[in-house]
Amino acid sequence: MTLLALEHVGKRYVDGPHERPLLNDVSLDLAPGELAAVWGLRRSGRSTLLRVAAGIERPDTGVVRFDGRDLVDHGEDVLGEGIGYVQKALRGAEAQSVLEEVMVCLLARGISRAAAHARACTALERTGSAQCAALAPRQLDKAESVRVALARTLVLSPRVLVVDEPVNGVDLHERDGILLLLRSLADEGVAVLASTGQSTGLSGADRALALSDGELRGSPSQQLAPVLALRRSA
Amino acid sequence: MQSPVSWALLGLVIERPSYAYELAQRFDRTYEGALSLSSTSHVYTALGTLTSRGLIEEVAGSRTGRQPKPRYRATAKGLEDYREWLVRQLAEDRRRQRLFVLQLAALTRDPEAALATLDRYEKACLQEAGGTPLNGANGVPADEASGLAARLLCEESRLAMGAKLEWTQYARAQLKSLASARALGR
Numbered sequence: 001m002t003l004l005a006l007e008h009v010g011k012r013y014v015d016g017p018h019e020r021p022l023l024n025d026v027s028l029d030l031a032p033g034e035l036a037a038v039w040g041l042r043r044s045g046r047s048t049l050l051r052v053a054a055g056i057e058r059p060d061t062g063v064v065r066f067d068g069r070d071l072v073d074h075g076e077d078v079l080g081e082g083i084g085y086v087q088k089a090l091r092g093a094e095a096q097s098v099l100e101e102v103m104v105c106l107l108a109r110g111i112s113r114a115a116a117h118a119r120a121c122t123a124l125e126r127t128g129s130a131q132c133a134a135l136a137p138r139q140l141d142k143a144e145s146v147r148v149a150l151a152r153t154l155v156l157s158p159r160v161l162v163v164d165e166p167v168n169g170v171d172l173h174e175r176d177g178i179l180l181l182l183r184s185l186a187d188e189g190v191a192v193l194a195s196t197g198q199s200t201g202l203s204g205a206d207r208a209l210a211l212s213d214g215e216l217r218g219s220p221s222q223q224l225a226p227v228l229a230l231r232r233s234a
Numbered sequence: 235m236q237s238p239v240s241w242a243l244l245g246l247v248i249e250r251p252s253y254a255y256e257l258a259q260r261f262d263r264t265y266e267g268a269l270s271l272s273s274t275s276h277v278y279t280a281l282g283t284l285t286s287r288g289l290i291e292e293v294a295g296s297r298t299g300r301q302p303k304p305r306y307r308a309t310a311k312g313l314e315d316y317r318e319w320l321v322r323q324l325a326e327d328r329r330r331q332r333l334f335v336l337q338l339a340a341l342t343r344d345p346e347a348a349l350a351t352l353d354r355y356e357k358a359c360l361q362e363a364g365g366t367p368l369n370g371a372n373g374v375p376a377d378e379a380s381g382l383a384a385r386l387l388c389e390e391s392r393l394a395m396g397a398k399l400e401w402t403q404y405a406r407a408q409l410k411s412l413a414s415a416r417a418l419g420r
Contacts, residue, residue, distance in 0.1 A: 037364065041403060176369045183368065199363050199396030203388075208364030210356060212403050217353065218360040 003191045004030040004053060004083070004160045009062035010214075011048055022048045023059070024214030029221055030193055032159065035186035037205035038195045044211045046195040047088070047164050053193055054085035054162040066160065080105070084158030086149050088165045098140070099124070099133040102152045109156075123151040127181060143174035150181065161185060163194040167201045179204050235287065240280040242269050244308065244316050247290050251307035254278055264383075281306060289315055338405075345413035349406065356402040363395040 011023040022045035030036055040046040051057040052064060055071035055078065064071045066078045079085065095101035099120055106116035124130045129147035132140060140148060146166050153161065166182065167175045183204040186192045194201070202208040209218035235241065239261075246252065246260050258277045262270075271277060284290040289312035292304040308316070338355075341348035369385050 039360075039363075039399065041400070179368050180370055199399050200389075200392040202360070202363040202395075203366045203392055204368045205364040208360040210360055210399060210402075212406070217356055219357070 001031055002029040003032050003067055004028075004193065005063075005065045006053060006059075007063045007065070009052060009059040009064060011045070011052060011057070011060050013045075013048070021214045023052065023216075025062070026211075026214070026216045027062075027220055028053070028193075028209075028216060030160065030191045032191050033186055033189045034207070035183060035192040035194070035205045036207040036209060037202045038193070038209045038211050038216070039199050039202050040195070040197070040211035042197065045214060046197070046211050049211060049216070050085075050162050050164045050193065050195050054083050055079055056085060080109075080156045081158060083160045083162060084153035084156060086146075086153045086161065086163040086166070088168065094137075096136060097133065098129070098135050098137060098148050101137055102148065102155055105152065106155060119155050120151070123155040124148070126154060127151040128177070141171075143170045143178060146170060146178055147181070154185075158190070160191045160193070163192065165196060166194055168197055175200065176203075235283065235289075237280065237283070238269055239271065239276060240283055241316065241319055243277065243280045244284055244289055244312055247284070247306050248308040248313055248316055251293055251305050253303050253305050254281055255303070257281070257306070284312070288312070342409070342412060345409045345416065349409050349413070352402055352405055352409065356399065359395050359398045359402065363392065363399065366391050366395070 006026055006028040009023050009026045010021070013020045013022050026049065028036070038046050038049060048057065052059050055064060055066070055076075058072055066074070066082050069078070071078065095104055099117070102120040102123055103113075103116040106119055107113065111119075121130070121133070124133055127147040127150045129144055129151055132144050132148055135144075137145070137148070150161075150163070150166075161182075163182065166178050170178060179201065182192050182194060186206070194205075196202060207219050209216055209220060211217075242265055243257060243261065246257055246264065252260065254277050255274070258271065258274045261277065281290065285292075285306075288309055290306045291309050293307050338348060338351065341351060366388055369388055
């Protein structure tokens with residue numbers, strides 16, 4: 001079953017008179033419980049691909065669907081509970097504490113403070129960052145900030161998690177812990193799409209993909225997924 | 235000494251002095267999927283070679299009991315030669331990769347065919363990169379010295395695959411340029 005689908009997506013980068021194709025007829029589908037990782041060099045368009053997949057940017061051509069619904073029409077409805085987008089680092093974190101930062105989107109949805117507190121604590125626990133709860137966001141190191149950013153998104157229980165560069169700048173000893181966390185979230189049924197500038201960030205993915213010249217290479221469809229799933233469980 | 239089996243066996247003896255039968259079992263466990271013995275007697279032949287070259291020796295007093303069987307340990311020369319051999323492997327890896335690139339270059343008469351081959355090569359690299367287990371995942375202990383070889387192997391595989399992936403980007407750009415130039419020249 002496909003949860004997130006990109007169908008023949010095209011996107012161009014325009015800067016005044018200059019134009020550059022970023023995504024060229026890109027198709028990709030993602031099922032619940034699947035982890036797909038996209039590798040690319042700098043300026044390959046991998047962050048654009050993720051923003052388009054999350055419904056944050058509109059494609060110039062083609063369609064992005066979540067659970068069959070076109071994100072152009074329903075993007076705002078599904079962002080958060082349907083699709084959770086984790087941008088590079090913990091940008092825009094202005095709360096006094098990490099716990100507040102994770103709670104804030106729940107409070108904005110009218111959830112009571114007590115319930116938001118409980119859910120935020122659970123999300124921080126789940127991402128291995130409970131010990132950071134009382135810290136200010138600016139006190140976090142890179143790996144902690146990635147874990148907290150994941151908690152801030154997971155608190156809404158999204159079905160699809162789109163994560164931009166989760167291991168970029170993360171200490172070598174912390175890197176695999178974060179990749180294992182993404183793997184475990186996929187194993188729990190979340191569909192995970194992650195990008196990486198380092199090929200080491202592809203490890204553990206059901207499907208490793210490469211983006212260059214606007215083309216997505218590898219196995220963007222699910223044809224190999226059952227084989228990989230069997231191999232993983234062996 | 236050219237035989238990779240002999241060098242691999244020497245590595246096991248360096249790691250821990252053992253009997254021949256025990257070495258055969260450790261060999262299968264350690265090098266599964268990378269190197270194999272033609273038969274258990276292969277171990278005895280290789281141990282003979284290593285002994286005659288002074289790379290290993292019998293542990294004194296190990297031929298005791300009703301069924302005496304010698305236990306082997308590495309000599310100082312064995313340890314030194316093993317270290318040198320490991321470093322020489324870098325040149326061997328380099329030679330293999332060089333051969334692959336030269337063979338791919340044979341397809342440049344038809345850049346489109348070379349690009350198609352490159353796509354398949356990249357796909358294989360991606361599958362390998364995704365399939366490499368993570369440190370801390372099942373079978374790859376995140377701590378303890380016993381997991382060191384597995385951790386080093388994982389990281390080496392991942393970094394090597396990264397270099398290959400970056401190379402495919404460069405090679406593709408070069409082949410596309412060649413294809414364009416040929417198209418214009420027609």
